Amino acid sequence: MDRIYITTPLYYVNAEPHLGSAYTMIITDTLARYYRARGYRTFYLTGTDEHGDKIAQAAAAAGKDPKTFTDQVSAAFRSAWDACGITYDYFIRTTDAHHVRFVQELLTQVHRAGDIYFDRYAGLYCFGCERFYTEKELVDGKCPDHLTEPTRLEEENYFFRMSKYQQRLLRHIQEHPDFIRPEGFKNEVVAMLQEPIGDLCISRPKSRLSWGIEIPFDTRYVTYVWFDALINYVSALKYHGEETFQLFWPAAQHFIGKDILKPHGVFWPTMLMAAGLPLYRHLNVHGFWTVDGQKMSKSLGNVVSPLAMKEKIGLDAFRYFLLRESVFGQDADFREESLVARYNSDLANNLGNLITRVLTMQEKYFGGTVQAFRSSRSPEDDSLRRAFEQAEADVARYMDALQFHRALESIWSAVDQSNRYIVQTAPFTLVKDASKQARVGEILHHLLEAIATLGHLLAPFLPDAAKEIEALLDLSQDISRPPRPWGERVPAGHKIKPPKVLFPRIESAKN
RNA sequence: CGCGGGGUGGAGCAGUCCGGUAGCUCGCAAGGCUCAUAACCUUGAGGUCCCGGGUUCAAAUCCCGGCCCCGCAACCA
Secondary structure (H helix, E strand, O other): OOEEEEEEEEEEOOOOOOHHHHHHHHHHHHHHHHHHHOOOEEEEEEEEEOOOHHHHHHHHHOOOOHHHHHHHHHHHHHHHHHHOOOOOOEEEEOOOHHHHHHHHHHHHHHHHOOOEEEEEEEEEEEOOOOEEEOHHHOEOOEOOOOOOOOEEEEEEEEEEOHHHHHHHHHHHHHHOOOOEEOHHHHHHHHHHHOOOOOOEEOEEEOOOOOOOOEOOOOOOEEEOHHHHHOOHHHHHHHHOOHHHHHHHOOOEEEEEEHHHHHHHHHHHHHHHHHOOOOOOOEEEEEOOEEEOOEEOOOOOOOOOOHHHHHHHHOHHHHHHHHHHHOOOOOOEEEOHHHHHHHHHHHHHHHHHHHHHHHHHHHHHHHOOEOOOOOOOOOHHHHHHHHHHHHHHHHHHHHHHOOOHHHHHHHHHHHHHHHHHHHHHHOHHHHOOOHHHHHHHHHHHHHHHHHHHHHHHHHOOOOHHHHHHHHHHOOOOOOOOOOOOOOOOOOOOOOEOOOOOOOOOOOOOOOO
């Protein structure tokens, strides 16, 4: 049976959902919807990462204890994704009791196996940042944040024997070149693995940081962020039972932004090796969004909020823009004027207008009742049908390759063909000839088949619009499900709804 | 020894892995249509695919060299 396990990063709860995290969610949600509709067993995971220095600090700054603070922020993330229509199957929190327990079990197991050891660590510590710095990270020997000289500090900690698995991981990647994709990011990880990666410090003394998962074999320590957070990908499945775990691991498709490539490309696979678990299927790395050509940052005040975009232009339009305007793996630029241009051109003029003109004719000429096909077919009819067959095939190919922009492009070439078909067959002219009524009905029926198919093809990308199409055609079947053969999608004699404008044009203030 | 991404008609971008009519959106020009959200359809103008070498029957695409732009502190995908 086909199955797929889709994960997003766990969001660190010291910020709010923004364009970047929304992009990750929209990509993964689109995939999850796509594979579900194709009958895959699908598990789609997201959640929040809630331990660590910064959370403890943020909680303190807010005058709250960490638990109360993380409860609130985690809930805010969850409700934001709900409001965005994200269809995750499970929302994990690293503070969940089952996760904490699983992390501790895993630590115990790896410790027993000898891959976790205790050692003295000396480093340059900044008290302001509460963290160690490497010499490379320092600016003129000073902490880049506080511009103070760090203190040489010795500390005893637990270390994960990551270096032991370095060569094995390198071999795995070389034997599975698409383990990490796109290729550029695989190359980066290979480059990392060609240098000594060392061992990973996985603990913090409670005297310095108490907001974390306690090390089960030494209660003076808590575990450090990555050995906690990454494990969620497994603990979430385990929580749903061994059967769920067996079903979905290792069919994992991890999705991350390029900033956390190293933890997911190096730490996580070596951790899996130490735990005796098979490696995930793919690590899929996407790029960043700039806003008006500038890096998105709080200080610049150009952070794009997905909820604000939902208000402004609608979820479907926002999704469409992000998926159509970016190439997976590369950086892209968010501009409101491009968003409006895409919206008007693709959604309003091409897609929306197509639906309106067809439904209008159906309503005007036949009172909404779908007419029968005759046996003969014109070349135009065939071209229309072929355009959709092509689109269906292309979408499948491009989705497998995470080429969302091309998948949408191929759907739009079918939209274009549909608009062309109307001009070529000119039902609005034929209708004036009483002897051509049957042909007009047939042409419109073909177009309704096309629109039903569009609804199906678009469902993973534009779920709301697909539902609207389903409602307008008054279909009995869930439009996201695979459609019946061409010609049987909208039965003759069926009555459809009057036209409705799905995407009203946005008249720009300027120009 | 930096690492990575990019340089394609007026603007913004695909295409480059797997060489063979350079594609999309916007803009511009002419025409068509009137079912439609002044939308739709057709045609056209506009390109040294950063530069220089090489491989090849053939290079935006492969190889070598060079130039230019952007990101690589934190928040954060």
